[in-house]
Amino acid sequence: MKKYDVIIVGAGAAGLSAALTLSEKLKVLVICKGEKQLCNSNLAQGGIAGVYNSPEDSPEFHKHDTFVAGGFENDPVTTDILVNEAKTDIHRLIEFGVDFDKKENGDYHRTLEGGHGKHRIFHNADATGHEIVVKLQAAVEKLPNVDFLDNALLCSIKKVNGGFVLDILKDEKFDTYCCQYAVLCTGGIGRVYEFTTNSSIATGDGIAFAYNMGARIKHLSYIQFHPTAFNNKNTRECFLISEAVRGEGAYLLNCNKERFMHNYDKRLELAPRDVVSHSIIFEAKRTGSDDFYIDISHKDSEFIRNRFPMIYSNLLKAGYDLTKDSVPIFPCQHYLMGGIDVDSSSQTSVDGLYACGECSHTGVHGNNRLASNSLLEALVFSRRAAEHINKRHFDESFSPVYEFVHDENASPIPKGLRTSIRAIMQKAYFVMPDVDALFPGFEKVKEIKELLERGKFLVNKDYVEARALATVAYIILKEAIAIASENAEITRSDVK
Numbered sequence: 074m075k076k077y078d079v080i081i082v083g084a085g086a087a088g089l090s091a092a093l094t095l096s097e098k099l100k101v102l103v104i105c106k107g108e109k110q111l112c113n114s115n116l117a118q119g120g121i122a123g124v125y126n127s128p129e130d131s132p133e134f135h136k137h138d139t140f141v142a143g144g145f146e147n148d149p150v151t152t153d154i155l156v157n158e159a160k161t162d163i164h165r166l167i168e169f170g171v172d173f174d175k176k177e178n179g180d181y182h183r184t185l186e187g188g189h190g191k192h193r194i195f196h197n198a199d200a201t202g203h204e205i206v207v208k209l210q211a212a213v214e215k216l217p218n219v220d221f222l223d224n225a226l227l228c229s230i231k232k233v234n235g236g237f238v239l240d241i242l243k244d245e246k247f248d249t250y251c252c253q254y255a256v257l258c259t260g261g262i263g264r265v266y267e268f269t270t271n272s273s274i275a276t277g278d279g280i281a282f283a284y285n286m287g288a289r290i291k292h293l294s295y296i297q298f299h300p301t302a303f304n305n306k307n308t309r310e311c312f313l314i315s316e317a318v319r320g321e322g323a324y325l326l327n328c329n330k331e332r333f334m335h336n337y338d339k340r341l342e343l344a345p346r347d348v349v350s351h352s353i354i355f356e357a358k359r360t361g362s363d364d365f366y367i368d369i370s371h372k373d374s375e376f377i378r379n380r381f382p383m384i385y386s387n388l389l390k391a392g393y394d395l396t397k398d399s400v401p402i403f404p405c406q407h408y409l410m411g412g413i414d415v416d417s418s419s420q421t422s423v424d425g426l427y428a429c430g431e432c433s434h435t436g437v438h439g440n441n442r443l444a445s446n447s448l449l450e451a452l453v454f455s456r457r458a459a460e461h462i463n464k465r466h467f468d469e470s471f472s473p474v475y476e477f478v479h480d481e482n483a484s485p486i487p488k489g490l491r492t493s494i495r496a497i498m499q500k501a502y503f504v505m506p507d508v509d510a511l512f513p514g515f516e517k518v519k520e521i522k523e524l525l526e527r528g529k530f531l532v533n534k535d536y537v538e539a540r541a542l543a544t545v546a547y548i549i550l551k552e553a554i555a556i557a558s559e560n561a562e563i564t565r566s567d568v569k
């Protein structure tokens with residue numbers, strides 16, 4: 074058994090920031106299940122929100138905007154931490170070499186996004202996440218105490234006395250690892266939907282592992298649907314047209330190429346994401362058409378090309394010129410506000426288990442995340458997790474005995490299960506719950522989950538991810554049914 078003090082599962086913003094904060098005296102392993110940069114962090118376009126050296130802004134204003142977007146369901150303690158510690162983590166990023174765009178006078182260019190009352194989003198053109206991941210990965214690779222394994226899939230994690238044992242599949246070979254503290258930074262759940270902006274890693278693995286270890290999971294049905302994904306319904310991974318495009322003045326148009334947001338919210342196109350997504354669905358019902366567009370052609374073409382180089386060139390490849398054309402958009406799954414419930418040091422309800430980033434629920438987002446607050450959450454709370462672990466007791470004698478048993482002759486899982494789960498979720502719980510589809514969807518997902526749990530299937534990536542997808546779909550729909558029942562939309566009480 075390979076022994077580490079701390080194992081971090083996930084190498085996005087959260088996992089990397091945790092590794093960079095852990096004491097160099099600790100022996101640390103970081104794993105990710107795909108290529109090093111395959112994660113949601115790498116896709117982040119808009120930027121990272123935070124008040125850093127801006128006298129005209131304040132953490133209190135940032136907190137206010139976060140609460141308004143979150144429907145005032147935000148946790149006041151963790152939200153205070155988020156907005157007040159933003160300066161620490163933005164400064165750290167700059168020290169790790171992250172190159173945020175600057176104005177001619179040398180000050181940082183801070184952009185505006187929906188729901189923010191001030192310009193406070195630090196960005197690197199429209200590819201901020203990639204810049205952060207590249208620079209943090211380079212810094213982690215220099216750490217002598219940290220081993221990094223890519224294409225290494227966590228297949229199972231068990232709580233044992235004094236720590237955890239983990240079953241990791243790399244190069245078609247299983248190895249058993251142990252650690253005293255484990256940090257889950259496994260990202261979101263987007264792949265439980267047919268249409269999502271999320272990377273292919275977003276199958277909810279960490280949430281399912283934590284749930285099966287008995288950790289408390291909270292608000293898994295608090296899912297954000299981004300209003301402006303490029304509407305190319307032929308691909309599962311939808312290309313995002315960043316909030317910042319609306320922040321820079323883009324209009325949203327209906328099927329008649331008319332602006333419509335004034336009918337739904339006085340903040341118009343700069344209303345928070347949930348409001349804009351809901352408005353699109355209501356407008357689609359009113360007009361009887363799913364055709365919607367984003368249009369920024371009234372702005373200077375050179376400004377658009379310089380400000381959104383990645384979005385501009387990707388759309389051009391798809392046949393749309395952002396400087397001239399109205400571009401088709403529609404909402405799609407984008408972000409998970411809920412997750413593994415943690416305290417302000419990112420500790421879960423299982424002793425020694427931490428969770429950070431999109432797989433966690435810190436409560437900072439309330440029922441709807443304010444744009445660009447998620448990279449910030451990932452960085453602030455993973456740093457805090459690592460600072461907490463640095464102060465904990467480590468037992469030199471920790472040496473658990475555990476054996477994972479695999480039947481290499483077992484059959485692969487039946488085909489089509491993941492497709493069924495995605496179709497159910499798309500129908501039952503997309504932007505707004507479809508009350509008639511919730512209960513039958515839940516029953517079917519429960520059946521799939523039980524099949525995967527009971528059956529003796531070959532343990533591989535397909536199995537681990539399908540089981541995780543079934544588990545998160547089960548929790549989401551169960552919670553959605555409970556909410557609908559409270560609102561007297563569903564009367565069945567036999568949901569187990």
Ligand SMILES: Cc1cc2nc3c(=O)[nH]c(=O)nc-3n(C[C@H](O)[C@H](O)[C@H](O)COP(=O)(O)OP(=O)(O)OC[C@H]3O[C@@H](n4cnc5c(N)ncnc54)[C@H](O)[C@@H]3O)c2cc1C
Nearest residue numbers: 083084085087106113114117119120227260430431445448
């Ligand atoms: C298109 C897009 C644009 C976005 N834009 C912004 C933005 O502008 N600003 C902002 O704040 N947020 C943005 N977000 C959200 C933000 O990027 C994410 O919430 C955040 O980066 C999540 O970071 P993370 O470290 O928690 O997860 P991720 O970056 O997704 O990393 C998850 C890691 O877990 C690993 N993993 C998962 N399961 C396993 C397993 N079983 N075994 C081993 N490893 C595993 C993966 O391999 C990966 O390394 C955007 C998201 C998307 C999809």
